Amino acid sequence: MDGTGFRLKQIKIEGFKGFTSSRTIPLNGKHVFVLGPNSYGKSSMVEAIRWGLFGSTRRPGEVVANQGYVGSCRVELSLERENREWTLKRTLIRGVSGGSDADIVDNLGQSHLLREVLPQLESAPAGEGMHIIYAAQSAPLRRPAEDVSPFERTIYSYLGLADVRIAISRLDNFIELQEATEKRLAEKLDEKRNEIDSQLSLLTSQCDQIIKTPPWGTGSVPTREDTATKMGEFIKELSAIVPIVPTIAVGAEINLLMREAETFVVNVIHSKRDEVETTQRGIVNKLGRGQSLLRQLNNVSGQIQEVKNEMASIEQELEKELAGETLDALTKTLEEIERQVEEAALLHDIRSKAHTWLTRSRNKSKKQRCPLCGCAPDSGDLLAELANSVKLCSSEEAEIVAKRDALKLRRDETLRLTEHIKKLQEKHIAQQQEENQAKEEIQEFLGIKSKQQDISAALQQHIGRLEEDSLRIDKQLKEAEGLHQEWNRKLDRFKDEVRFHGLQEQILALQKQQQQVKQVEAELKSLTLFGDSVRVISEVLQAALNNKLKSELPEINRKLTEAFKTLTEHPAYNIVFIDETILPKLELRVASDDAPLPGWVPSQILNGQALNALELVPYFAFSELTDLPFEVYLLLLDDPTQSFDPHHIEILVAKLAELGKRVQLIVASHETDHFRRLLPKYFVPDNYGIIHATGFSRQDGPTLEIGSGGKY
């Protein structure tokens, strides 16, 4: 055995897969065969060594911690090199990540980085499979290419062409990176170019639009200086209208002049408009006031006239009622008649009482003397005369009362009319006062003092003049508006001219950018050429490698065929070779003497035993052919004899014995009887040990009996 590399001396497993407690298994750098029925924990032990070295599981997401064990899940590997013992400890980080912490310490207890001590381990693949071989320490596969299979690595390492193969892989990686960069930059450049083209197209279209109806008229396209001169003149023209001094000198930059012209136009327009509008507002106010006063005066005058008319009508009525008399005469006549009514009533009362008395007296005595004169007329005649007198008296009284009532009615009506006239007179006086007040206001409004003047006419004349003024101001405003519009049109034309110059400038700038883009294109071109050069180098390197491979393959194929034949003794397929059509990719094909080409893909025609044997072929073929020292040269096999018959199991054990001269073997197999029979035949007893897996329980894990075959 080679003594310069690491060898496995002992393994300590705790809480890993089937191991429910801490177990220490001594190996002493010898070959170890773990034998026993399936499901007795053999694979757990092989996996523990693999996980301890690599920290990765065979399958993504595979759970390595024993689910019933409360302690840590850890594996501790004791390694020996040049009589110095190193300890590699790996502990699972609890959680969903499945990650682990690894630490390696030397015999002095000093901790080291794993990648420094075992650089190969960190990056070597640990995929699913039943065998693992670790490459030599000085081999270049520190960072294996993703597209190089373990089989290819073995072959390329053997040929010493791994560097070349990895270089091609790296060049391909770079070309991918280069293409992505190229694409990204090209897209950005396109984006920039399109942006410039699009802007240029838009600006050119806007320029064309201006040129269609040129704001400068029919002449040739003005220069910026021409435009500046015209604008300066315009500002000068405006500054003559309002007392504003231009702030920008003639010949200044056109955008500044444009702003100045705009300010001027706005100021001039506002200034003029404000002045005229103020005047107009004054006229309108006066007009409103004058019209209001006129309405007020007319209203009062109208009311006065109405009262006058009413008074005249009432006076006529009164005159008619009095019929030429006065109210006093009528009152006196009424008083006289009232007195007559009283007299008639008294006379009537006396005669009635006399008649009553005579009637009662006559009933007492037929003869009665007059109480006044003492005469004694005939009472019958007297009574008749009294009765006649009462009747006559009543008639007269009624006549007088009727006369009195009629007269009273006339007098009351006369009084009412008189009162009405009085009220109308009072109203008339109030109206006259109001009229006078209105007139005074009008006088004040008109600014006249003479009261003789016809105020109403004067006011109407004044209103007429105000209306004329208003019309004149309206006309002035309209004229000013026209002028303002003309200025604004001129300003718009200047704006278009300035915009035209601006567009021209932008177009020039964009054309300059187009030139800059061409420079970027040149830069990008050199980047692309660089990528092309790498592509050419990659292709030529690949061609040179393929060429070299083709010269080496016959010998390689011979060794592979020899190993395959020894392992399988296959009756039909006795040729193994690498397919030359897909170089530098290396894939095995199998063939037979009677049908050598083009060969078959092994998985399509070989049985399980032959396929398993084929997996081992490269290691059996090339393992003894290198003199390089190894860090850990370990062949770890989990049940390599699946589907093997006893004869082929013996062939395998014989080959393992050959291989065991150079590498440490750790082999798990359920073929206990065959191995126990064959191991003493092919292996020196001191160089191997047997671990028997004799039982398994969920609580206690595997039951292992150590050393029943070899001597530890």
Add this chain to the structure above:
Amino acid sequence: MVEDQKDRTQIVYSRVTTDLKDQEVRELWHRLKSELTREGGGPDACFTYLESELKRMDEQVQRALDWVGKA
């Protein structure tokens, strides 16, 4: 055996040197070859060199792109 392996790589690299005709590509290959064969070098060093060159050119193009319209 060791010498044989080293020789094979050299043979392949020499073949590349012979087969490349374009001067510019040859110059790049010489640079890559020196990265591949120098002490401590190899494919990763070669890739690192290419990557840094690409980064440099990428930045150069980016700068040129950024410069467009700003000058």
